[in-house]
Amino acid sequence: MRTRRSGCPINLTLETFGDRWSLIILRDAMFGGRRRSFRSFLNESTEGIASNILSDRLQRLTASGLLTRAADPGHKQRIVYSLTESAIELVPLMAFMGSWGIRHALPSFELSQRAQVLEDGGPQLWDEFMDELRHIHLGLPAPGVSALAKMQAAYEASLSE
Amino acid sequence: MRTRRSGCPINLTLETFGDRWSLIILRDAMFGGRRRSFRSFLNESTEGIASNILSDRLQRLTASGLLTRAADPGHKQRIVYSLTESAIELVPLMAFMGSWGIRHALPSFELSQRAQVLEDGGPQLWDEFMDELRHIHLGLPAPGVSALAKMQAAYEASLSE
Numbered sequence: 348m349r350t351r352r353s354g355c356p357i358n359l360t361l362e363t364f365g366d367r368w369s370l371i372i373l374r375d376a377m378f379g380g381r382r383r384s385f386r387s388f389l390n391e392s393t394e395g396i397a398s399n400i401l402s403d404r405l406q407r408l409t410a411s412g413l414l415t416r417a418a419d420p421g422h423k424q425r426i427v428y429s430l431t432e433s434a435i436e437l438v439p440l441m442a443f444m445g446s447w448g449i450r451h452a453l454p455s456f457e458l459s460q461r462a463q464v465l466e467d468g469g470p471q472l473w474d475e476f477m478d479e480l481r482h483i484h485l486g487l488p489a490p491g492v493s494a495l496a497k498m499q500a501a502y503e504a505s506l507s508e
Numbered sequence: 509m510r511t512r513r514s515g516c517p518i519n520l521t522l523e524t525f526g527d528r529w530s531l532i533i534l535r536d537a538m539f540g541g542r543r544r545s546f547r548s549f550l551n552e553s554t555e556g557i558a559s560n561i562l563s564d565r566l567q568r569l570t571a572s573g574l575l576t577r578a579a580d581p582g583h584k585q586r587i588v589y590s591l592t593e594s595a596i597e598l599v600p601l602m603a604f605m606g607s608w609g610i611r612h613a614l615p616s617f618e619l620s621q622r623a624q625v626l627e628d629g630g631p632q633l634w635d636e637f638m639d640e641l642r643h644i645h646l647g648l649p650a651p652g653v654s655a656l657a658k659m660q661a662a663y664e665a666s667l668s669e
Contacts, residue, residue, distance in 0.1 A: 455515025
């Protein structure tokens with residue numbers, strides 16, 4: 348366990364994942380639509396994360412209980428990372444950061460589409476998205492709707508505009 | 509303007525304030541109930557922020573448009589920092605981080621009281637809190653209710669339990 352600088356819940360939340368790269372990794376694990384290997388985090392990172400930073404943050408996120416690591420059932424030599432329930436419950440935080448970014452940080456039109464779908468869908472869509480992540484990462488039953496498919500469709504539509 | 513590693517709104521939000529100490533400073537500015545000087549940030553920080561980090565983060569937050577600095581009307585030699593509208597709109601993020609911390613990070617009972625009031629009050633109380641911050645930091649008219657007083661009362665009640 349890390350040193351706790353105070354017992355304030357906001358501080359402790361920040362001590363658990365309050366690092367820009369940690370949240371970028373959690374974002375990619377959430378919106379990527381499947382469990383991820385070290386190589387897929389590295390190669391598909393829009394922000395160009397460095398491999399030593401990725402390696403360090405994956406270790407920290409695993410130690411903090413936000414990611415678990417296991418052999419890929421398909422390729423036994425490959426390790427894949429899954430979100431835990433406590434990480435999945437960060438979906439509203441991601442939705443909020445996306446909304447704030449749309450309003451205050453001049454994002455790209457195409458890369459704002461998923462955040463806009465999450466904002467428009469509100470808490471009901473966030474719940475559906477969390478259920479979909481519980482299916483992908485924790486093996487629970489698949490929900491009837493796919494929030495990821497809605498977000499992907501909005502993103503693809505924006506590319507042809 | 510900083511280099512933008514990608515146009516993703518979540519990434520840009522994190523580039524704007526995605527540092528643990530920056531968010532601790534914004535938390536103290538929000539929940540402290542008044543505009544703050546360098547010395548009050550330093551002395552009242554529960555987490556013991558170092559003065560060089562405080563100085564650096566205050567500069568960054570000012571450059572990012574989340575804080576403004578001005579001479580204190582009462583003590584002309586003293587500089588006080590105020591939240592901007594875009595920083596005030598981070599109240600739901602703070603509320604969410606408090607709620608997540610209560611559920612997942614074993615915070616202290618007393619220091620969880622404010623976060624619990626924000627969670628119980630929901631979006632309506634967050635709006636009232638934002639109006640109160642607009643009064644304190646931007647000089648807009650005072651709202652009829654004080655979210656800060658509600659949070660302070662819950663904190664004080666917990667001390668006598």
